Amino acid sequence: MTTLLMVEHLKKKFGALVATDDVSLSLNPGECHAVIGPNGAGKTTLIHQLSGKLTPDSGRIIFNGADVTSVPPHIRAHAGLMRSFQITSLIPGFTVLENAALAAQARAGSSFRFFRPAARDQAVNVAALEALDAVGLADRAAAMASELSHGEKRALELAVALAGRPKALLLDEPMAGMGREESRALTEVLVDLRHSLPILLVEHDMEAVFALADRISVLVYGRIVASGTPDQIRADPVVRDAYLGDEADAAVL
Amino acid sequence: MKDAAAPLAAPHADAAGPLRRAAPALVLFAFLALIPALAEVWGGGYLTSLAMRAMILALAASALDLLIGRAGLVSFGHAAYVGLGAYVTGIFITEGMASVALILPAVIISCALFAFITGAISLRTSGVSFIMITLAFGQMLYFGASSLSAYGADDGLTLWERADVFGTGLLYDNLGLFYTLLLTLIAAHVAASALAASRFGRVLIGAKQNAERVAAMGFDVFRYRLAAYVIAGVVAGIAGFFLANQAEFVSPAYMSWQRSGDLIIIVVLGGMGTRSGALLGAIAFVALEEGLSSLTHDWRLIFGPLLILAALTAKRGIAGLVDAPEARR
Numbered sequence: 122m123t124t125l126l127m128v129e130h131l132k133k134k135f136g137a138l139v140a141t142d143d144v145s146l147s148l149n150p151g152e153c154h155a156v157i158g159p160n161g162a163g164k165t166t167l168i169h170q171l172s173g174k175l176t177p178d179s180g181r182i183i184f185n186g187a188d189v190t191s192v193p194p195h196i197r198a199h200a201g202l203m204r205s206f207q208i209t210s211l212i213p214g215f216t217v218l219e220n221a222a223l224a225a226q227a228r229a230g231s232s233f234r235f236f237r238p239a240a241r242d243q244a245v246n247v248a249a250l251e252a253l254d255a256v257g258l259a260d261r262a263a264a265m266a267s268e269l270s271h272g273e274k275r276a277l278e279l280a281v282a283l284a285g286r287p288k289a290l291l292l293d294e295p296m297a298g299m300g301r302e303e304s305r306a307l308t309e310v311l312v313d314l315r316h317s318l319p320i321l322l323v324e325h326d327m328e329a330v331f332a333l334a335d336r337i338s339v340l341v342y343g344r345i346v347a348s349g350t351p352d353q354i355r356a357d358p359v360v361r362d363a364y365l366g367d368e369a370d371a372a373v374l
Numbered sequence: 375m376k377d378a379a380a381p382l383a384a385p386h387a388d389a390a391g392p393l394r395r396a397a398p399a400l401v402l403f404a405f406l407a408l409i410p411a412l413a414e415v416w417g418g419g420y421l422t423s424l425a426m427r428a429m430i431l432a433l434a435a436s437a438l439d440l441l442i443g444r445a446g447l448v449s450f451g452h453a454a455y456v457g458l459g460a461y462v463t464g465i466f467i468t469e470g471m472a473s474v475a476l477i478l479p480a481v482i483i484s485c486a487l488f489a490f491i492t493g494a495i496s497l498r499t500s501g502v503s504f505i506m507i508t509l510a511f512g513q514m515l516y517f518g519a520s521s522l523s524a525y526g527a528d529d530g531l532t533l534w535e536r537a538d539v540f541g542t543g544l545l546y547d548n549l550g551l552f553y554t555l556l557l558t559l560i561a562a563h564v565a566a567s568a569l570a571a572s573r574f575g576r577v578l579i580g581a582k583q584n585a586e587r588v589a590a591m592g593f594d595v596f597r598y599r600l601a602a603y604v605i606a607g608v609v610a611g612i613a614g615f616f617l618a619n620q621a622e623f624v625s626p627a628y629m630s631w632q633r634s635g636d637l638i639i640i641v642v643l644g645g646m647g648t649r650s651g652a653l654l655g656a657i658a659f660v661a662l663e664e665g666l667s668s669l670t671h672d673w674r675l676i677f678g679p680l681l682i683l684a685a686l687t688a689k690r691g692i693a694g695l696v697d698a699p700e701a702r703r
């Protein structure tokens with residue numbers, strides 16, 4: 122199997138701050154690769170570069186055999202590299218279904234169609250409902266996105282990414298701000314997905330990370346300080362020092 | 375998988391049926407259709423020409439609302455397209471090419487081209503920069519028209535005849551012009567409503583609320599906005615065609631920033647991104663202008679505060695009071 126997403130020597134500076142410092146990593150088909158690290162380590166900055174929101178200063182990003190380093194976000198998404206946002210990013214005035222349907226519409230032929238009501242586009246609606254169903258939101262389809270609870274918004278955030286029928290997912294802290302129960306439920310959703318859909322998972326919730334990841338890379342001050350299987354990472358003294366040192370996380374380990 | 379049919383029927387959270395949704399516009403169109411008869415009774419062509427003015431403004435404002443209300447693009451140069459359409463019409467008639475078969479394609483092509491070029495530049499910016507750059511392009515056209523010495527320059531251009539509709543003389547009398555304009559306005563209204571609910575409309579409206587997310591879904595937001603900009607320019611140009619025929623006169627003043635400001639006022643007053651906002655706004659604008667200017671020469675001194683009051687009290691404008699409830703856009 123060939124590598125789906127390959128990142129080579131990525132570098133990004135904000136003034137004097139090196140937010141991404143010579144990062145290389147890969148994502149293989151059927152794999153969940155978690156990137157963990159303390160606040161401000163540069164995880165979101167990395168996702169931004171992979172999705173195209175930020176352009177790296179140097180380095181290369183290869184997706185599905187093509188160099189996408191300087192390709193704009195919508196083309197990457199169109200190629201199947203879909204992301205979610207750490208800070209929930211939805212269309213608040215749309216219903217739950219419309220949010221997912223718009224994402225599905227992006228992958229269902231031209232949207233330069235001006236007269237037929239989009240709401241009656243059954244193929245798009247079915248794809249959207251499937252995505253909502255996958256995250257357990259199907260019964261909230263008619264609710265306004267702005268009226269959802271925080272946990273529901275996070276689930277919709279994921280559903281929108283899924284509705285675009287991605288080849289690979291970049292998830293930036295999907296569990297951010299969730300309670301323990303909600304977090305576990307979402308982990309279940311991702312467990313079901315991860316072998317059919319490669320996932321690059323940025324997450325602080327160690328329970329979720331160790332439940333999901335086939336591989337873990339640890340990012341500290343923009344650098345990958347360790348990378349390996351969950352067992353290797355658990356045992357790594359450098360990682361324990363730099364990141365997993367605090368008691369809450371130690372308890373999980 | 376859940377039953378797909380149930381939630382799909384009302385995905386807008388629009389409880390109102392199609393008749394209730396269309397009702398305000400139907401009432402307004404019926405009212406407009408009766409105006410020539412009313413004018414007959416009250417013995418004045420003045421009412422008819424006032425109504426035509428309102429309809430021309432409504433047509434241009436409905437185009438502008440596609441940008442402001444649906445796409446979130448506040449263009450401050452939209453009157454330039456009305457003026458461009460009027461000038462192309464005026465110049466063609468002056469040059470003896472009075473057939474609509476020549477004029478309308480010329481209006482459409484020139485407005486589409488101007489919108490495409492200036493839109494491609496303007497849409498690289500956003501917010502206040504976008505307002506300023508569209509204003510600048512509008513003023514550019516205004517000064518361009520002012521310097522057309524062959525066609526009246528500053529003084530404008532008087533037309534000695536109206537456009538010819540395949541030898542029928544349809545537009546030669548005010549009644550024919552009135553009903554042609556009304557039918558055009560109805561068609562534009564129906565098209566605008568359909569567009570707002572179409573795939574294209576969904577992308578535009580989504581991008582207004584969260585462009586980054588819509589791009590992350592795989593849409594090239596710029597292209598959709600540019601297409602909307604071109605459509606809005608063309609529709610405003612057609613409004614200009616009617617303006618030239620109705621007034622039998624074209625003037626650079628049609629393109630001034632004050633006229634662009636009037637169109638924004640109409641959109642805001644009527645209700646941004648609403649079904650019948652442009653229509654209601656234009657009728658209210660003309661009625662207020664008429665009523666207040668008969669009271670005092672400085673009617674804008676009253677109109678201004680009135681407008682601010684309206685904007686503060688009714689967020690969805692006049693349409694918010696009469697339109698069927700709609701999902702928050």
Ligand SMILES: Nc1ncnc2c1ncn2[C@@H]1O[C@H](COP(=O)(O)OP(=O)(O)OP(=O)(O)O)[C@@H](O)[C@H]1O
Pocket residue numbers: 135138140158159160161162163164165166167207
């Ligand atoms: N646009 C920017 N301009 C300047 N500095 C930035 C910018 N974006 C991020 N940074 C800085 O880069 C560093 C990495 O930020 P980033 O958001 O990638 O961290 P993170 O690992 O996602 O953190 P968290 O776990 O809190 O989400 C931080 O020090 C942050 O302040």
Ligand SMILES: [Mg+2]
Pocket residue numbers: 164165166207
């Ligand atoms: Mg982050």
